[in-house]
Amino acid sequence: MRRFAPLALSAAALITTLVQAAPAVAAGSVPGGGHPAGGHRTEVLELVARQTQTTFIDHGDPGTSQGDELVLAGDLLRGPALFGRFGEVCTLTRVGPEPDSFDQQCVGTLTLPGGDLTLQGLVSVTAAGPGEVTVAITGGTGRYRTAHGVIEAVNTSDTETRLILRIIL
Numbered sequence: 001m002r003r004f005a006p007l008a009l010s011a012a013a014l015i016t017t018l019v020q021a022a023p024a025v026a027a028g029s030v031p032g033g034g035h036p037a038g039g040h041r042t043e044v045l046e047l048v049a050r051q052t053q054t055t056f057i058d059h060g061d062p063g064t065s066q067g068d069e070l071v072l073a074g075d076l077l078r079g080p081a082l083f084g085r086f087g088e089v090c091t092l093t094r095v096g097p098e099p100d101s102f103d104q105q106c107v108g109t110l111t112l113p114g115g116d117l118t119l120q121g122l123v124s125v126t127a128a129g130p131g132e133v134t135v136a137i138t139g140g141t142g143r144y145r146t147a148h149g150v151i152e153a154v155n156t157s158d159t160e161t162r163l164i165l166r167i168i169l
Contacts, residue, residue, distance in 0.1 A: 042149070045165040048077040049086055049153075064102060068092045076110060076163075084112040090123065100127040106135065110165075115142020117167065119151055130155065137167060144169070 051074040059067040069091050076084040088108030095102045103124050110117045121135025133153045140147035144167065152164040 040168050043165075043167045043169060045078070045163075045167070047083060047163045047165065049161045049163055050075045050077060051159045064092065064095055066092055066095055070104070072108075074159075076112070084110060086110045088119075093122070098126065101125060112144070115140055115144040117144050117147055117165070137165070 051072055053071075053073040055071045057069040057071065059065070059069065069089060072086075072088045072090070074086055075082055076086055086108060088106055090104040090106040093103050093105050101124070103122055106119075106121055106123055108119050110119065117140045118138045119135050120138050121133070123130055123133050123135070131154075135151050135153070137147055137149040137151060139145075147167050147169055149166045149168045152166070154162050156162050
């Protein structure tokens with residue numbers, strides 16, 4: 001059985017990047033410059049999460065089993081520049097029934113200029129990998145104190161994940 005594979009926001013989990021070229025970055029309000037109902041505005045950021053530390057904690061039965069944890073930390077890049085950092089913990093909640101498949105509950109924090117964003121989500125992984133992952137933005141601090149929304153993540157390598165943050169403020 002495959003060992004618990006590293007994921008960033010995975011992103012998160014985390015929780016990572018277009019390795020050769022810096023991603024385009026978009027930031028602004030909803031299309032047309034207006035605000036959705038309720039007076040909120042949506043900010044979109046494209047970032048890269050690059051893992052710098054990863055620890056797998058094998059609880060219970062040896063190998064991939066329920067309760068195992070993956071602890072991740074790293075940098076957030078906007079283009080080639082350092083933009084922030086992240087920390088995430090993913091816990092295996094289900095293993096199988098297919099070989100090399102599992103679910104993991106991921107909780108993390110993105111530290112950005114002006115405040116933090118928190119995230120949470122259930123990520124399903126198969127032998128082919130996690131594929132595209134969407135997790136919830138569950139809150140924040142500072143300029144993000146009213147934040148909610150989603151983070152879409154696609155792993156581009158073993159250590160990098162492309163993130164699209166759709167932050168509703």
